[in-house]
Amino acid sequence: MLLIINILPHKINTDISLVGEEEEEKIISKKGMIFMKKITTHSLLLLNTITVLALFGCGNNSDEKLSNKNNKNIEVIETVLEKTLNAPDKVLLSKLYDFDNATIIDQDSEEISTAVKDEGNDFDDYIEDKYGEYFTDYGFEKFFITSGEGYRYSDEADKANYILTTDKINIVQDDKNVDRFEFDVTVNYTNESNREGSSIVNGRVEMDNGKINSLNINNDEGLLEEMMSNQSSENMNE
Numbered sequence: 706m707l708l709i710i711n712i713l714p715h716k717i718n719t720d721i722s723l724v725g726e727e728e729e730e731k732i733i734s735k736k737g738m739i740f741m742k743k744i745t746t747h748s749l750l751l752l753n754t755i756t757v758l759a760l761f762g763c764g765n766n767s768d769e770k771l772s773n774k775n776n777k778n779i780e781v782i783e784t785v786l787e788k789t790l791n792a793p794d795k796v797l798l799s800k801l802y803d804f805d806n807a808t809i810i811d812q813d814s815e816e817i818s819t820a821v822k823d824e825g826n827d828f829d830d831y832i833e834d835k836y837g838e839y840f841t842d843y844g845f846e847k848f849f850i851t852s853g854e855g856y857r858y859s860d861e862a863d864k865a866n867y868i869l870t871t872d873k874i875n876i877v878q879d880d881k882n883v884d885r886f887e888f889d890v891t892v893n894y895t896n897e898s899n900r901e902g903s904s905i906v907n908g909r910v911e912m913d914n915g916k917i918n919s920l921n922i923n924n925d926e927g928l929l930e931e932m933m934s935n936q937s938s939e940n941m942n943e
Contacts, residue, residue, distance in 0.1 A: 775883075778912050779876045781839050782886055785917060788835060789855060790871045790892050790906060793863035797835075797856055800828040832856075844911075844918040854922055858929065865932040866897035876910075884912040892928065896935065904928040 788794075832849055840848060849855040862869050872891040879885035890906045904926040911919040 775878055777915055778878075778884075778886065781912075781915065781917060782876055782888060782910050782920075783874050785836065785839050785920065786874055786888065786890055787871050790858055790869055790890055792867075792869040793859040794856070795863070797828075797831060798859055798863055800831050801856060801860070803827075839917055841913050841916045841918045844913075844916065844920065848917075848920055852921075854920065861929055861932040861936065862894075865936040867932050867935075868895045869928075870894070872903070884918075886910045886912065892925075894928065 832855065833845075836848070836855065837845060858869060861867075870893045872893050873889075874891075875889045877887050879887065887909055888907060891903055892906050893901065893903045895901050906922055906925040906928065908920065908922040908924075910917055910921075
C-alpha cells in the first residue's frame with residue numbers, strides 16, 4: 706500500500722487516500738503523460754522563440770547593411786554637390802583658363818604643343834584628385850566633358866562675380882530603384898552689388914557600387930541663366 710497526494714495540473718486534489726499498486730501505476734502513468742506533454746509544449750515554445758529571434762536578428766542585420774550602403778551613397782553625393790556648388794573654384798578655373806589659352810597659341814607654334822599637354826594634364830590631375838574617387842569612369846567623363854556640369858557653375862559665377870554657398874542639402878532614395886537618388890540643394894548667393902538671394906537646385910543621381918555613374922542638375926530656379934545674363938550685361942557696359 707502507498708500513500709499518494711494527487712496534484713495533477715488541471716485539478717488539485719488535496720485528499721489523501723490509500724490506493725493499490727495497480728491504481729498507483731495508473732496515476733503515475735497519467736502524471737508522466739501530463740509531464741511529457743508539458744515538456745513538449747515548453748520545448749516548442751522555446752524553439753519558436755529562438756526561430757523568431759534569429760529571423761529578427763537577420764532582418765536587422767540586412768537593414769543595417771542597406772542603411773550603411775545608403776549612408777555611404779548619400780555622403781558621396783553630398784560631397785560632390787558641395788564641391789560643385791560652392792563656387793567659384795578659383796584653382797580649377799585657373800587651370801581650365803590656362804589650358805584654353807595654350808590651345809589658342811598652339812595654332813602658330815609647334816613648341817606649345819607640349820605645353821598644351823602639360824597644362825591639360827595639370828587640369829585633368831586636379832579634377833581627378835578632387836572628384837575622381839566619387840565617380841565611375843563613365844560618370845566622371847559625363848560630368849566634366851560631356852555636360853560640363855562639373856565646372857559650369859564655377860565658370861559662370863566667376864564671370865558674373867557671384868559667390869555661391871551651399872546651405873541645406875536634401876537627398877532622398879528612389880522607392881523603386883535603390884541606386885537612384887533625388888536631391889535638392891539650397892544655394893545662397895551674393896552678387897557684385899552685394900545683393901543676396903537663394904535658389905533651389907535639384908536633380909538626380911544614379912549610383913553604381915558606391916560611385917556616381919550619372920549626376921544631372923535638372924532645375925536651378927534660373928540661377929545659371931541669371932549669372933550668364935549679368936555677365937553679358939557687364940560685357941556690354943564695358
